[in-house]
Amino acid sequence: MAGSPGREADGVAASAVKAMQAEGRLAEARERYAELVARHQRRASRIAFHYVRDSAETDEAVQDAFVKAYTHLSTFREELPFEVWFTRILINGCLDRIKARTRRERWVTSMPDGPGGERNFAERTPGHGPSPEAQLLSRERRRQVAEAIAKLPDRQRSVFMLSHYEGCTSREVSAMTGLNESTVRVHLFRAIRKLRVLLSEGAAPDREK
Amino acid sequence: MNVSIISRISTPHLGDETFAELWTNATAERQPLSHPHLTECAECRLRLASFTSWLDELRVDAVAEAEEAIPAERLANQRSQILRRIEAGERPARVIAFPRQPVETPVAIPARRWMVGVAAACFIAGVGLGQVLDLGSRLLQPVEQPRIVANPGGIVPNVAKASPVNDEADLEELEAAATPRYEALRAYDNFTPRAADFVKTSR
Numbered sequence: 001m002a003g004s005p006g007r008e009a010d011g012v013a014a015s016a017v018k019a020m021q022a023e024g025r026l027a028e029a030r031e032r033y034a035e036l037v038a039r040h041q042r043r044a045s046r047i048a049f050h051y052v053r054d055s056a057e058t059d060e061a062v063q064d065a066f067v068k069a070y071t072h073l074s075t076f077r078e079e080l081p082f083e084v085w086f087t088r089i090l091i092n093g094c095l096d097r098i099k100a101r102t103r104r105e106r107w108v109t110s111m112p113d114g115p116g117g118e119r120n121f122a123e124r125t126p127g128h129g130p131s132p133e134a135q136l137l138s139r140e141r142r143r144q145v146a147e148a149i150a151k152l153p154d155r156q157r158s159v160f161m162l163s164h165y166e167g168c169t170s171r172e173v174s175a176m177t178g179l180n181e182s183t184v185r186v187h188l189f190r191a192i193r194k195l196r197v198l199l200s201e202g203a204a205p206d207r208e209k
Numbered sequence: 210m211n212v213s214i215i216s217r218i219s220t221p222h223l224g225d226e227t228f229a230e231l232w233t234n235a236t237a238e239r240q241p242l243s244h245p246h247l248t249e250c251a252e253c254r255l256r257l258a259s260f261t262s263w264l265d266e267l268r269v270d271a272v273a274e275a276e277e278a279i280p281a282e283r284l285a286n287q288r289s290q291i292l293r294r295i296e297a298g299e300r301p302a303r304v305i306a307f308p309r310q311p312v313e314t315p316v317a318i319p320a321r322r323w324m325v326g327v328a329a330a331c332f333i334a335g336v337g338l339g340q341v342l343d344l345g346s347r348l349l350q351p352v353e354q355p356r357i358v359a360n361p362g363g364i365v366p367n368v369a370k371a372s373p374v375n376d377e378a379d380l381e382e383l384e385a386a387a388t389p390r391y392e393a394l395r396a397y398d399n400f401t402p403r404a405a406d407f408v409k410t411s412r
Contacts, residue, residue: 026299030292037291041284046275055278059287066291071298142274145267163236164264165271170237185237192229192264 010036010082018073037066040083043166044090050161051094052101053146061097065090084175091158091176148198152191159184160191222246223253228260380404 013036020029041062048061069076069086076085149157158177162168163184168176170184179187223231223246235242242261247254389398 030295030299033295034288034292037288041288042279045279045284045287046272049275049278050271055283058279059283059290062287063291063294067294067298070295138270142270145270161271165268169239181237185233188236189229189233192232193226195267196225196229196263 007081007083011078014073014076014082015078018076021073033070040086047090047166048094050165052097057097061094065093080175084172087176095154144199148195151198152194155179156187156191159187163188222250228257232261
């Protein structure tokens, strides 16, 4: 999470872009907005990926969120940090995508990935990274975690990812999700408890071996 | 979300649920994890360390996975796409002309136009002259007006009937006109039968 000076800079940049848009200095507004994009892009992509778990869809979700934020910048109020306002747009977009995908998957059966679950040929080529066995184990562990997180209810998942993965405080999560601060804590607690159960269930057969 | 006293008494050691609660509170308040039992129990401290390391692993793994899935080149491409889309959105809408066949506009030739004008004028003059002449001839001819006879039962127009055609007289007239005036041809004429003869025989 960006610190306070970063947030102030974001606020100043967002207000400047808003003013430029109002004055019709669109090229300058775009240029200034590009700074904001560069500053928040990586984090935004990470959050989107945790939700949609697909690189191409992550790209689209992040693009949509930045374009939407730019076109609706006139509704941005300075009292709320830009980061919080933007993340809210991003999360809503990601949740919409997940809903749309679920609807789609009801009708369309997707083709299975490669034998090891690979999507990319480059992943199968030998390299200097970790051994294939380590890669396989890591991939398997990630898959289990992702499945467990996907089983959490929407709110618990959002709260857990924002609090734990992105290091947001309960107040920030509250502003991003529109939930009460105390509700955020309850959701976080329940999410951890449920994850602990789900992942220990998944790991149990391994222990028996 | 305080840990109930009963659970503390019944289970001296802290469970996962308590750890989750402690961890949640510590994360929310940005404070270190603390519990009175932890200062006394090394086993629980160990389990708490395992619990927090499990959570840390989850985070590190999730962040690493996301970073791997979205490398720097992808981010650069994404940024340029965002700016392109914003720029395209700000551009005024362009009206695309509907594709159609080129139409040849007729070239106005002065001579052709003059000829067309003369032809039109002649036509109008001809029609007008025709009307005038027709009117004149009608005025010169006496027109037979139908006689209207008063009738007590109602006015019934009594149109005078034309005189009956005298066929024989007409035929004679025709034959007289058709009779050749030259003496040499009269002999031939006498061979051919007369129209009047046909009329007579038919009666």
